[in-house]
Amino acid sequence: MTIRLHVDADLAEGADVAVSPAQAHYLGSVMRLGPGDPVILFNGRDGEWAARLAEVNRKAARLVVETRLRPQAPEPDVWLLFAPPKGPRLDFVTEKATELGAALLRPVFTRRSVVTRVNEEKMRAHLIEAAEQCERLTVPVLAPPAPLDRALAEWPSDRRLFVLAEHGPSRPLAEALTPGPAGFLVGPEGGFDKTELDALAGLPFAVAVGLGPRILRAETAALAALACWQARHGDWAVGPAFRS
Amino acid sequence: MTIRLHVDADLAEGADVAVSPAQAHYLGSVMRLGPGDPVILFNGRDGEWAARLAEVNRKAARLVVETRLRPQAPEPDVWLLFAPPKGPRLDFVTEKATELGAALLRPVFTRRSVVTRVNEEKMRAHLIEAAEQCERLTVPVLAPPAPLDRALAEWPSDRRLFVLAEHGPSRPLAEALTPGPAGFLVGPEGGFDKTELDALAGLPFAVAVGLGPRILRAETAALAALACWQARHGDWAVGPAFRS
Numbered sequence: 001m002t003i004r005l006h007v008d009a010d011l012a013e014g015a016d017v018a019v020s021p022a023q024a025h026y027l028g029s030v031m032r033l034g035p036g037d038p039v040i041l042f043n044g045r046d047g048e049w050a051a052r053l054a055e056v057n058r059k060a061a062r063l064v065v066e067t068r069l070r071p072q073a074p075e076p077d078v079w080l081l082f083a084p085p086k087g088p089r090l091d092f093v094t095e096k097a098t099e100l101g102a103a104l105l106r107p108v109f110t111r112r113s114v115v116t117r118v119n120e121e122k123m124r125a126h127l128i129e130a131a132e133q134c135e136r137l138t139v140p141v142l143a144p145p146a147p148l149d150r151a152l153a154e155w156p157s158d159r160r161l162f163v164l165a166e167h168g169p170s171r172p173l174a175e176a177l178t179p180g181p182a183g184f185l186v187g188p189e190g191g192f193d194k195t196e197l198d199a200l201a202g203l204p205f206a207v208a209v210g211l212g213p214r215i216l217r218a219e220t221a222a223l224a225a226l227a228c229w230q231a232r233h234g235d236w237a238v239g240p241a242f243r244s
Numbered sequence: 245m246t247i248r249l250h251v252d253a254d255l256a257e258g259a260d261v262a263v264s265p266a267q268a269h270y271l272g273s274v275m276r277l278g279p280g281d282p283v284i285l286f287n288g289r290d291g292e293w294a295a296r297l298a299e300v301n302r303k304a305a306r307l308v309v310e311t312r313l314r315p316q317a318p319e320p321d322v323w324l325l326f327a328p329p330k331g332p333r334l335d336f337v338t339e340k341a342t343e344l345g346a347a348l349l350r351p352v353f354t355r356r357s358v359v360t361r362v363n364e365e366k367m368r369a370h371l372i373e374a375a376e377q378c379e380r381l382t383v384p385v386l387a388p389p390a391p392l393d394r395a396l397a398e399w400p401s402d403r404r405l406f407v408l409a410e411h412g413p414s415r416p417l418a419e420a421l422t423p424g425p426a427g428f429l430v431g432p433e434g435g436f437d438k439t440e441l442d443a444l445a446g447l448p449f450a451v452a453v454g455l456g457p458r459i460l461r462a463e464t465a466a467l468a469a470l471a472c473w474q475a476r477h478g479d480w481a482v483g484p485a486f487r488s
Contacts, residue, residue: 088332092336095461096464096467099458099459099460099461099464100458100460100464100468101456101458133459133461134458134459134460134461135457135458135459136458172475172480172481172482173475173480174475174476174480174481175481210480211471211474211475211480212345212474212478212479212480212481212482213379213479213482214343214344214345214378214379214380215343215377215378215379216343216344216378217339217343217377217378220340220343220344220467223340223464223467223468223471224344224467224468224471224474224475225471227455227467227468227469227471227472228471228472228475230455230456230468231416231417231418231455231468231472232418234456235456235457236416236417236418236454236455236456237416237418237419238416238456238457
């Protein structure tokens with residue numbers, strides 16, 4: 001398996017790309033690559049490229065870009081708003097939502113949230129790592145963590161928001177999903193409180209959906225919903241990734 | 245939230261139920277419950293019951309069963325065969341497959357499996373814990389871990405086996421899913437090898453399905469597939485659990 005790295009630099013044939021010190025350490029010291037070894041690069045804008053290491057030491061590495069393997073292409077338009085769960089479960093949502101093709105993640109804080117801040121730098125590093133692993137051409141956007149009411153106030157009115165509801169009236173997911181720009185909202189472990197549910201019920205773009213009779217943990221609900229959306233309205237009608 | 249415990253004993257009005265020493269420790273020392281405190285019980289056969297602690301000390305506890313909250317009911321008929329991933333990812337599959345309503349889990353060992361044995365006792369404990377948490381009325385069956393070829397030889401011919409394929413020809417999941425008894429097969433991190441794929445292609449009950457252009461980790465694929473099956477052919481048309 002050729003190593004795949006996300007970089008900020010522009011990518012084009014013959015381009016000379018310097019990677020971050022952490023990436024240089026990874027390539028040289030951890031993976032023990034040397035000059036001439038192949039690496040795959042993507043930046044979220046220019047597609048995916050074959051490159052070769054030109055120089056590598058402990059603190060710096062330089063690659064030369066060779067040929068384009070895949071062009072940049074539109075990706076499914078689905079967002080995830082979620083009350084961050086604790087520790088490893090947050091890492092888990094971050095990784096899985098990336099694999100499942102979420103275009104944007106936004107941590108939101110609700111009345112019953114236990115986790116009231118998020119280490120954005122750490123989360124962004126996880127998003128990049130997961131995107132590198134799963135062969136995405138983009139890294140999901142990490143929207144600024146915000147209180148739920150602000151995130152709802154900023155929600156675009158032409159994007160459907162499917163609220164994963166544990167209680168109260170809801171429609172079965174498979175029946176409720178519609179094509180077009182979408183997002184899912186997952187609450188904290190203790191669920192949304194009454195005032196939040198009332199506010200959500202009053203939003204024209206929000207639809208409460210149910211995920212069956214078992215009580216799903218928040219991260220399970222998020223991933224289950226993203227998977228169902230991808231299968232039905234996303235890019236799962238396409239086969240595995242092919243490189244030219 | 246009332247504590248919910250899985251027990252082996254028969255459950256009926258007025259029954260006297262002794263729990264395991266570990267459960268007694270949990271009730272008495274961890275949760276600090278005392279005589280008269282309510283506990284919910286289920287055993288996978290007799291539905292779900294309200295009970296009250298009659299006696300509890302460090303090593304033993306006894307409960308008296310009061311009224312039935314939910315009758316036992318048929319559950320979705322979907323199985324999961326999977327090459328066990330390492331450490332926390334195995335715990336993760338165990339927990340999530342339980343939440344997502346898998347009726348049976350069977351670890352299988354393939355040519356590229358890195359994990360070649362499973363701690364069944366630990367896995368069973370996780371299944372029980374997850375079933376208690378997610379309000380299932382059953383604990384998934386843990387079928388004996390086996391080499392893939394034996395598990396396939398033992399596969400019932402009237403049950404469809406959807407093979408989550410990273411490579412080779414496959415049908416999109418949403419299009420391939422059919423009603424009736426089903427199972428999913430997920431390979432190890434390195435994928436199935438050619439001889440395994442050839443053997444699978446020759447099985448009349450097996451259908452290769454694809455989960456889109458991103459490379460999903462094995463545990464992500466398993467959970468995504470179970471979620472899509474539940475949404476389409478399982479019990480997600482039903483709302484959240486209601487107690488009588």
